[in-house]
Amino acid sequence: xxxxxxxxxxxxxxxxxxxxxxxxxxxxxxxxxxxxxxxxxxxxxxxxxxxxxxxxxxxxxxxxxxxxxxxxxxxxxxxxxxxxxxxxxxxx
Amino acid sequence: xxxxxxxxxxxxxxxxxxxxxxxxxxxxxxxxxxxxxxxxxxxxxxxxxxxxxxxxxxxxxxxxxxxxxxxxxxxxxxxxxxxxxxxxxxxxxxxxxxxxxxxxxxxxxxxxxxxxxxxxxxxxxxxxxxxxxxxxxxxxxxxxxxxxxxxxxxxxxxxxxxxxxxxxxxxxxxxxxxxxxxxxxxxxxxxxxxxxxxxxxxxxxxxxxxxxxxxxxxxxxxxxxxxxxxxxxxxxxxxxxxxxxxxxxxxxxxxxxxxxxxxxxxxxxxxxxxxxxxxxxxxxxxxxxxxxxxxxxxxxxxxxxxxxxxxxxxxxxxxxxxxxxxxxxxxxxxxxxxxxxxxxxxxxxxxxxxxxxxxxxxxxxxxxxxxxxxxxxx
Numbered sequence: 001x002x003x004x005x006x007x008x009x010x011x012x013x014x015x016x017x018x019x020x021x022x023x024x025x026x027x028x029x030x031x032x033x034x035x036x037x038x039x040x041x042x043x044x045x046x047x048x049x050x051x052x053x054x055x056x057x058x059x060x061x062x063x064x065x066x067x068x069x070x071x072x073x074x075x076x077x078x079x080x081x082x083x084x085x086x087x088x089x090x091x092x
Numbered sequence: 093x094x095x096x097x098x099x100x101x102x103x104x105x106x107x108x109x110x111x112x113x114x115x116x117x118x119x120x121x122x123x124x125x126x127x128x129x130x131x132x133x134x135x136x137x138x139x140x141x142x143x144x145x146x147x148x149x150x151x152x153x154x155x156x157x158x159x160x161x162x163x164x165x166x167x168x169x170x171x172x173x174x175x176x177x178x179x180x181x182x183x184x185x186x187x188x189x190x191x192x193x194x195x196x197x198x199x200x201x202x203x204x205x206x207x208x209x210x211x212x213x214x215x216x217x218x219x220x221x222x223x224x225x226x227x228x229x230x231x232x233x234x235x236x237x238x239x240x241x242x243x244x245x246x247x248x249x250x251x252x253x254x255x256x257x258x259x260x261x262x263x264x265x266x267x268x269x270x271x272x273x274x275x276x277x278x279x280x281x282x283x284x285x286x287x288x289x290x291x292x293x294x295x296x297x298x299x300x301x302x303x304x305x306x307x308x309x310x311x312x313x314x315x316x317x318x319x320x321x322x323x324x325x326x327x328x329x330x331x332x333x334x335x336x337x338x339x340x341x342x343x344x345x346x347x348x349x350x351x352x353x354x355x356x357x358x359x360x361x362x363x364x365x366x367x368x369x370x371x372x373x374x375x376x377x378x379x380x381x382x383x384x385x386x387x388x389x390x391x392x393x394x395x396x397x398x399x400x401x402x403x404x405x406x407x408x409x410x411x412x413x414x415x416x417x418x419x420x421x422x423x424x425x426x427x428x429x430x431x432x433x434x435x436x437x438x439x440x441x442x443x444x445x446x447x448x449x450x451x452x453x454x455x456x457x458x459x460x461x462x463x464x465x466x467x468x469x470x
Contacts, residue, residue: 025403028403028407029402029444030406030443030444031407031410031411033262033375035371037161041158044158055429059437062437063436076433078430
């Protein structure tokens with residue numbers, strides 16, 4: 001069975017030894033608008049975050065992994081989207 | 093009359109009915125596993141038309157964020173019906189959790205007479221009616237004026253100034269934002285987006301009434317959908333109307349669980365603040381409350397305030413960079429963030445630094461997105 005997206009994020013959080021509150025703070029600093037309770041619910045797969053919110057949390061985790069020498073191990077949902085209006089870096 | 097609701101292990105909900113309310117007496121551990129059970133009971137009660145609900149927490153041994161979320165949903169649902177969820181006999185620890193998460197402002201607390209309340213004296217009375225307004229003078233005297241330490245004021249004021257700026261940007265239809273805070277025994281405006289908003293706050297202090305004052309004193313939120321139809325605060329309303337304001341949203345700011353101020357959002361449009369705006373404003377107020385809760389606790393408060401300050405600066409710079417990307421690349425907000433995120437990923441540099449590069453690049457308009465990607469300072 002495929003692991004749910006919240007569980008993937010929460011596993012990464014635990015691997016980093018990060019509290020849920022600290023993860024929310026990193027997410028908030030990146031511009032996240034969801035409350036700490038909502039983020040907690042995303043991690044528990046009780047609520048489903050938007051792709052943007054998911055990727056904000058993923059990026060918050062990845063920036064911390066980068067400090068530990070790991071290259072963005074947490075996957076982004078937007079990278080799995082093959083259609084739509086998203087742009088690649090450098091693409092005008 | 094009472095009945096048990098199919099209890100999972102270590103968690104029970106006993107339902108009983110009084111003449112005026114449904115009482116849900118929960119015991120055991122309210123956590124990820126058991127919270128859906130309580131949610132289902134709430135749903136059943138609401139579906140049956142019960143809008144007067146007491147949640148008895150005296151037998152609760154443990155509650156985590158999942159339980160808090162279920163209670164929060166129930167409280168919001170009752171609030172939308174014009175009712176208030178009553179929480180009976182929460183432990184000191186549960187009171188603290190409610191306070192930190194801003195939930196204490198949207199429920200009514202019934203505390204045991206023998207129990208030491210962790211709320212301010214103005215909130216601790218048994219069966220306090222949330223619609224009863226207390227006099228400003230009395231309540232201000234009852235609240236501890238030393239909650240905000242002078243040595244930390246500058247840092248705190250900077251952070252609150254950023255809160256005002258960000259809340260105004262984030263909350264749609266907000267024409268002005270202010271933060272009022274209890275200082276030296278008086279409620280004062282410590283940050284305001286412009287002079288009109290400052291006058292709005294001062295008008296409330298002068299008339300001793302208004303949503304900003306009531307939120308600061310009573311520790312619960314006030315929403316004025318349309319000043320034309322508002323009957324509360326008769327002295328203040330004409331003053332607000334003269335300044336062109338038509339809708340107000342005041343969320344309480346709490347230090348631990350004591351109300352110490354309010355985040356006030358004003359609009360020139362009637363019915364400006366829908367559920368999404370209300371939720372966003374509450375989120376800003378809750379985060380600000382976390383900082384205020386740590387003010388006055390020595391060095392750790394400095395660190396905490398600095399951390400919030402940095403986070404707010406980071407949000408601001410990222411939002412600016414997103415705006416620039418949206419304009420230059422003709423993409424939406426989320427796509428602009430994806431751009432930024434990929435720049436960060438490819439360069440293994442924090443997103444904030446890449447955002448700073450992009451904002452700095454506006455000084456060199458000849459730079460395009462590709463050059464930014466390479467990094468103007470690389």
